[in-house]
Amino acid sequence: MNPEGRSAAAPAAPGARIQTLASAAFCLLPPLLCFVLYRRGLTAWFQADDFAWLSLRSQVHDVRSLLHVLFAPMAQGSIRPLSERSLFLVFESVFGVNALPFRICVFLTQCANLTLLAATTKRLAGSGIAGFCAAILWLVNNSLVWPMVWTSAYNQILCGFFLLSAFWCLLLYIETGRRAYYLWQWTLFLLGFGALEINVVYPALAALYTYLCARKFFRSTLPLFLPSAIFTVVHRSVAPTQHAGPYAFHFDRFIPATLQDYIYRVLVPFPVEPMNVWKGLACLLGAALGSFIVVRTWRKDWLPVFCLGWFVIVLAPVLPLRDHFSGYYLVLPSIGLAMLAGYALARAWRRGLAWGAAAVLFAAAYTATMIKADRLEVRWLQGRSIAIQQMVLGVARAHQLHPAEAILLDGVDVQLFRAGMYHHPFSIFGATAVYLAPGSAARIGPLDVSVENYELPAGPTVHGLDHDQIVVYQVGGRRLKAITSTYINTIAQKLDTNPTRRVDVANPLLAYLLGPEWYAPEEGFRWMPHRATLRMGGPLTRADRIYLNGFCSPAELQATPLPVRVWVDGIPLGALLLKSGDSPFHVSLPISDQSVGREQVEIAIEAGRTFRASGDGRELGLAVWSVEIR
Amino acid sequence: MAIDAIRPHLLISVWLAALSIVSGCRAPDLSDRTEEEPPQPSTEILVAAPRTSSQLLSGWYPIEHNSWRWTAGKFAVLLRPPIGAAVKGATLTLHFTLPGIVISRLGSVTLSASIQGSRLAPQTYRTEGKAMYARDVPPSSLSGNTVRIDFELDKVMAPGEGDTRELGVVADRVGLEAK
Structure with a gap:
């Protein structure tokens, strides 16, 4: 209680009705103002x-x-x-x-x-x-x-x-x-x-x-x-302690x-x-x-x-x-x-009146400043959410209409990306193959996250458009606008058709780069038999390396290491040795200087031995997520 | 103060009442969320696919066994040139089957094609089974948004044995491939 011992629970006095009404008004006004100020x-x-x-x-x-x-x-x-x-x-x-x-x-x-x-x-x-x-x-x-x-x-x-x-x-x-x-x-x-x-x-x-x-x-x-x-x-004890990044604690000066x-x-x-x-x-x-x-x-x-x-x-x-x-x-x-x-x-x-007036003046100034800023920020934040709604529900509709095709979004800006697409909102509607159109990452600009991972490279875009695997939509208005034919006749004509330098082997839009040896895609990966091939964009510099990401049966690596050999355009790059504990693997090899500058190279990967899983008649070598040259 | 009279059950009631007002709100209607464009022609036609059937212009018989169609002696398609074809050109391919009965009756058939009036080299087929007609198409013939391609066979099976149709080959797919 306050030091003067005042209490709210005072007994009823004459004029109690007015007091009750005032109390009710004091009680109801803030929630009412809350709805007015933050109605958006x-x-x-x-x-x-x-x-x-x-x-x-x-x-x-x-x-x-x-x-x-x-x-x-x-x-x-x-x-x-x-x-x-x-x-x-x-x-x-x-x-x-x-x-x-x-x-x-x-x-x-x-x-x-x-x-x-x-x-x-x-x-x-x-x-x-x-x-x-x-x-x-x-x-x-x-x-x-x-x-x-x-x-x-x-x-x-x-x-x-x-x-x-x-x-x-x-x-x-x-x-x-x-x-x-x-x-x-x-x-x-x-x-x-x-x-x-x-x-x-x-x-x-x-x-x-x-x-x-x-x-x-x-x-x-x-x-x-x-x-x-x-x-x-x-x-x-149960939550991972953040040692780096924005959520790391710094007990310092x-x-x-x-x-x-x-x-x-x-x-x-x-x-x-x-x-x-x-x-x-x-x-x-x-x-x-x-x-x-x-x-x-x-x-x-x-x-x-x-x-x-x-x-x-x-x-x-x-x-x-x-x-x-x-x-x-x-x-x-x-x-x-x-x-x-x-x-x-x-x-x-x-x-007294002077003190009261001064205090009210201060409070009014503070309130006016805050309300002005609040209205601006509420409007901006709510507007952004509505733009995201239009994009996300538009994509959901596009996925209903084109369930087999990937969806390419043109016109995504930094706000739609950072507060929308980056958080994979489309998967809620089952639309997992949604990409930024080529060139979007450069338009959105550098961010603290990799925008490129959300963009479909130009080569697969052209191939997908030519094979009716992709529909293109323009983001920006109240409704998503289908622009596939316009996109094909204008922007796509200027795209580089060379293959990408990163191949996610389970992505159906990149399947045209794979040789016939690969097995059907599974949850983000494909098994390969003893040997498999793929095409991809060649290295740009002598420092570029080829990266393999995937996994192998841990039991297969337990007893004996598994040698993996890689060729680029028929030139052997050497062998990797996957040992016990190397699954999943993220390995790389240097590339021969002869391949530098080539628009396209053929990669061959060979597993030193294969195995057969029980109930699976296939000859299995490695399970591969992606191959990349960078 | 008024809050002194507020009981938890009252708060919960207000809460539930407000939520029940909107409890009828289900998933939003998506039907008006996109502005669609008319279907565009494809670069490749699977002759049994309904989506591209409008690109089969003439000389095509109905789908059989959900996978192929007989052609007449002359047949035509409309195709969209692949992206970049106006600069690099493209390859025209027709995948088809020559049934044994065609070869046994006709001996051989020669297939030729013309694109936008420009003739492509013919090819003669003498054995039954799967076959392909493939010809490079110059960029100059692929400048439009769509191109008409006319095929012609030198010989066809005449109507007979209850079938009144003039039969050419059994086609699977036809398309223009990017170079």
Whole structure:
């Protein structure tokens, strides 16, 4: 409770009806504003990581696979059975790829969060205005945009619900002493682990609050640390630790700098240009909040310290992610600052008209800045999701019409690729042979992922078009436009027809490059007998090597190593020796200088011996995924 | 405050009510998601494939055994030149079968072709069984989006034994291959 002992549960007084109406308005307005501000988020479709979660259902075949899908570490080692796995499994099963139910779920949870935040702040600060302002100031914070538009960020919203509701129960327990609230706190806290790993910090929040404001309940919060400790140990033991890349932890001198960046970002929205007048105003707001904390602490009012503590404690787990600064990591920490700002506004208003007006001016400036940025970002993010929807559902339709043909997409831009195609959305509809048109990778530009792997090379494109194996669609409008004949008569006429320098031997579009020896394609590979041949583009430089990727029966390698010989245009390149443990294999050999510059070369691969598997009459040498010259 | 009156079952009810409103929303209708173009001619015709039957212009009898057609003495097809053919040229191929009865009755048959009016060299066949007619086509004959190819046999089996048709060869496929 606040140090002045104000309580929300005051007895009814004259004019109680007006007070109740005001309370109801304070309670309902933030959710209403949420729908107004983020209404485009309701109509957003799926994007980016959503597609990986949407395809989870296809991995469930029995109880064992269901448990794996729900609890196995995925995507940088995260385990979020409630906010990601269950949400997508259940909703996709019921609603398919209709995004609206997903979005409604997010909005309803956020409405509950706003109500909880308003009520919690009111209880802490003893002021309905404080609660109302806290909810509004949090709602407009720019960090909320992504979770309000992108379903994969629901983990932030759901974790917020568990943190706020558990803390709400703690406040009720402190106020009433009823053990049921204590147990509800425990239940909600434990459920929070299913939403987001950040939930581990809840015990620290509860302990900090009780230590500062309700000391006699401090000891009751200490057992909460046990589940957090167990979760941390279990999570670290089952989830792969990231040693490199954006999700690697760096406990170094950059942590204060990262904290500073997040403080700046929580006050200045992302799309606002540097040196903007709003930026200065936001800095003033930060200074005002800092001053408020100092003054109130000086007067032994510890609530501002708790609010600041909420910000720091909830942000702390992501501070070591030096190379992965993400705006929506501020969703949960900013709750603390919203409570602080709401409390500060209420205190200023009580202090007099001048203080109140100044505080309102600051809050209005902050809100206006944030709303302006929010609207821009929501519009952009939702627009991108709709463009992805048009592309993905267009491809799904094209696959219905041309189930046997590969689909070539022309006009995919960097956004459609990065938030759409890169995440293999088409496989949800069974369309696995979908490629970027030749030249797309260069147009999309260099990214942190290999765009080339998504592009069909020119040679196979020409061959596929000539043999009716490919249909071409233009991406960009409301509907995908079939342009196969136009593409053939224009762009394709200028394509290089030489074979590609990478042959995925199971790809039907590249089968024309294989000799007759190869067996039928299986799951991404083909078995070859004793000897097999293929054609491919020749080496460009003397440094180029030929790479073989595949596997062999481990039992075959157990006793004796298997020699593998390779020829390029009849010139022997030497022999490789596959030993026990060399399956799968990724091996390479240098290529003779004589082959450099040839448009096309013939490769021959020979396994030193063959075997026959039981129930399979074929003579089997090697199973090959790909052959590449680079 | 109003939240004090909120019970978990009320929240859950609101949640379920909202979701049930959209519970009727199933997978989206995909029918209007693409703008299709008319089917384009192929570079190769499997004579038994319905998709390319419109490219069999004249001199073709109905499909037999879902895999081949008899031709008349003169027959024609429409083909799309392969990509790059206007620069590199292409190879015309006709895969067909000469039944024993044709050779036994006619002794030999000579097949010739013309593309856009330009004659290609003929070839004579004297043995029964699988056969192929293959001729290089110069780029100058392959400049359009489609080309008409006319085939002609010097001899055909005359109607008889209840079959009123004039029969040439049993064709499997015909096409232009890129060089």
